[in-house]
Amino acid sequence: MAAATRLISRLTLVTGGGSGIGRSVCQRFASEGASVVVADISEESANETLGSLSSDLRGQGHMAAVVDVSSKESVKKLVASIQTRYFQPPSVCVNAAGITQDDFLLNMEEDQFDKVIQVNLKGSFLVTQAVAQALVACGAPKGSIVTVGSIVGKVGNIGQANYASSKAGVEGLTRTAAKELSRFGIRCNCVLPGFISTPMTDKVPEKVISKFPTLPHTFFLSSLCRPPEVADVCAFLASDDSRYITGARIEVTGGLFIG
Ligand code: NAP
Numbered sequence: 655m656a657a658a659t660r661l662i663s664r665l666t667l668v669t670g671g672g673s674g675i676g677r678s679v680c681q682r683f684a685s686e687g688a689s690v691v692v693a694d695i696s697e698e699s700a701n702e703t704l705g706s707l708s709s710d711l712r713g714q715g716h717m718a719a720v721v722d723v724s725s726k727e728s729v730k731k732l733v734a735s736i737q738t739r740y741f742q743p744p745s746v747c748v749n750a751a752g753i754t755q756d757d758f759l760l761n762m763e764e765d766q767f768d769k770v771i772q773v774n775l776k777g778s779f780l781v782t783q784a785v786a787q788a789l790v791a792c793g794a795p796k797g798s799i800v801t802v803g804s805i806v807g808k809v810g811n812i813g814q815a816n817y818a819s820s821k822a823g824v825e826g827l828t829r830t831a832a833k834e835l836s837r838f839g840i841r842c843n844c845v846l847p848g849f850i851s852t853p854m855t856d857k858v859p860e861k862v863i864s865k866f867p868t869l870p871h872t873f874f875l876s877s878l879c880r881p882p883e884v885a886d887v888c889a890f891l892a893s894d895d896s897r898y899i900t901g902a903r904i905e906v907t908g909g910l911f912i913g
Pocket of ligand 1: 848
């Protein structure tokens with residue numbers, strides 16, 4: 655099927671849809687014909703994304719929703735509200751909500767570690783579980799869950815003991831979910847971006863960013879990728895073009911840290 659229509663009649667949920675990579679995924683999904691639930695902790699940014707979505711393809715209807723992915727109650731409410739509105743759970747889910755709270759290991763407070771794990775790792779678990787439970791309960795024939803990890807989960811990063819741990823964790827979560835859910839036709843994969851220009855990376859000082867391409871053992875296409883490069887891969891993983899791929903991680907780094 656042509657790329658422009660391959661998500662027609664798919665109901666998709668994107669957490670962290672109010673900004674950066676999540677917003678770009680919402681826009682890409684909508685442009686391919688999906689109905690998109692833009693979920694974010696910020697109502698304002700979720701609505702802003704909603705306003706940017708195209709809806710000129712058959713049967714599309716988007717909605718914005720507020721969710722705190724680190725709260726089981728909030729995630730349950732989100733999935734229930736989707737089912738009330740669309741009479742079905744989302745068959746595609748992208749876990750893009752995430753935070754950083756950087757500090758050197760020697761200085762990092764317990765609270766900084768806990769908070770990042772709660773949103774990035776536990777949040778991905780809660781959303782994956784709730785969506786999978788809803789899909790299994792209604793006997794849906796297939797599903798695709800994509801979690802946005804990070805290359806940092808593989809190689810580590812100075813000042814990000816909490817973040818790197820959370821991103822390594824979502825890879826284990828994804829592979830385990832893939833094994834358990836394949837018998838229900840639900841595929842689970844991870845995308846590992848490198849350094850993508852978003853509000854999250856706006857916080858990284860320029861002197862740190864300028865060091866990325868010159869690190870040893872790297873072959874790097876350009877200094878910073880943009881969210882659409884990650885959204886392209888999410889759309890592939892959401893679609894039937896990737897129907898035989900599960901439990902995989904795809905690096906979207908421009909070649910940063912190959913091998
Ligand atoms: P971003 O622009 O900050 O977007 C993240 C979104 O998630 C924000 O709208 C944020 O809202 C929302 N969010 C935060 N906590 C939440 C919660 N508890 N529940 C629901 N939504 C919440 O960051 P991004 O760069 O697009 O990152 C998206 C994903 O890609 C993250 O998982 C990140 O770790 C991953 N990633 C990013 C890069 C990169 O270089 N940018 C690289 C590798 C991986 P607020 O703004 O209100 O907090």
